[in-house]
Amino acid sequence: DIVLTQSPGTLSLSPGERATLSCRTSQTFSNNYLAWFQQKPGQAPRLLIYDASTRATGVPDRFSGSGSGTDFTLTISRLEPEDFAVYYCQVYGDSPRPFGRGTEVEIK
Amino acid sequence: EVQVVESGGGLVQPGGSLRLSCTTSGFTFGDYAVSWVRQAPGKGLEWIGFIEKKAYAGFTDYVASVKGRFTISRDDSKSIAYLQMNSLKAEDTAVYYCTRDSGWLHYNWGQGTLVTVSS
Numbered sequence: 001d002i003v004l005t006q007s008p009g010t011l012s013l014s015p016g017e018r019a020t021l022s023c024r025t026s027q028t029f030s031n032n033y034l035a036w037f038q039q040k041p042g043q044a045p046r047l048l049i050y051d052a053s054t055r056a057t058g059v060p061d062r063f064s065g066s067g068s069g070t071d072f073t074l075t076i077s078r079l080e081p082e083d084f085a086v087y088y089c090q091v092y093g094d095s096p097r098p099f100g101r102g103t104e105v106e107i108k
Numbered sequence: 109e110v111q112v113v114e115s116g117g118g119l120v121q122p123g124g125s126l127r128l129s130c131t132t133s134g135f136t137f138g139d140y141a142v143s144w145v146r147q148a149p150g151k152g153l154e155w156i157g158f159i160e161k162k163a164y165a166g167f168t169d170y171v172a173s174v175k176g177r178f179t180i181s182r183d184d185s186k187s188i189a190y191l192q193m194n195s196l197k198a199e200d201t202a203v204y205y206c207t208r209d210s211g212w213l214h215y216n217w218g219q220g221t222l223v224t225v226s227s
Contacts, residue, residue, distance in 0.1 A: 035213060037153070037214075047213065090153075093212050095169040096155060096169075096172075097155040097158075099152055100152070102152045102153075
């Protein structure tokens with residue numbers, strides 16, 4: 001099974017700064033079927049990015065996804081107060097659909 | 109508006125059973141697959157299984173840790189999916205989320221229901 005490794009575990013940044021989150025997979029997989037989710041405390045996750053780089057409906061363009069093969073990145077160009085949350089990557093397109101352990105973006 | 113609402117969580121003893129429901133509205137339920145994802149307290153997300161739409165024979169699959177103990181089913185006439193959980197263990201304690209899937213993606217999530225396995 002594919003294993004997803006997210007880094008760093010915690011990212012301490014200030015509003016307005018750029019956030020770069022990494023997700024590495026243990027093997028390649030089909031069609032760049034990698035998604036990113038945002039989860040705020042006490043809330044359900046929200047789909048942000050799919051197919052590695054396509055923003056979901058309603059997601060602000062400060063969020064962008066990139067990567068291929070086994071290395072993927074979620075970038076938040078300028079952090080807004082509402083962006084401080086935990087972010088998970090996931091491989092889909094087959095079973096099982098593993099998630100990474102998450103990266104917490106916290107206010108510095 | 110798409111709505112997904114989980115229910116049925118609660119406290120259950122180890123070895124016991126529980127059935128969760130995922131009640132949906134705002135879309136044609138039969139046209140979509142449904143997944144269940146759980147999150148142990150303070151931990152990350154774990155996909156535990158899914159059920160395909162009837163057009164794909166309602167195929168189901170599960171993560172290894174629940175295979176043989178958990179069963180996902182659906183009632184398209186009621187727009188509801190179910191997660192039957194048997195032989196529950198302490199490590200099954202989690203918030204259980206139901207998702208509407210499209211193209212294997214978890215597009216819409218419910219708010220989750222908490223299952224606590226403890227004596």
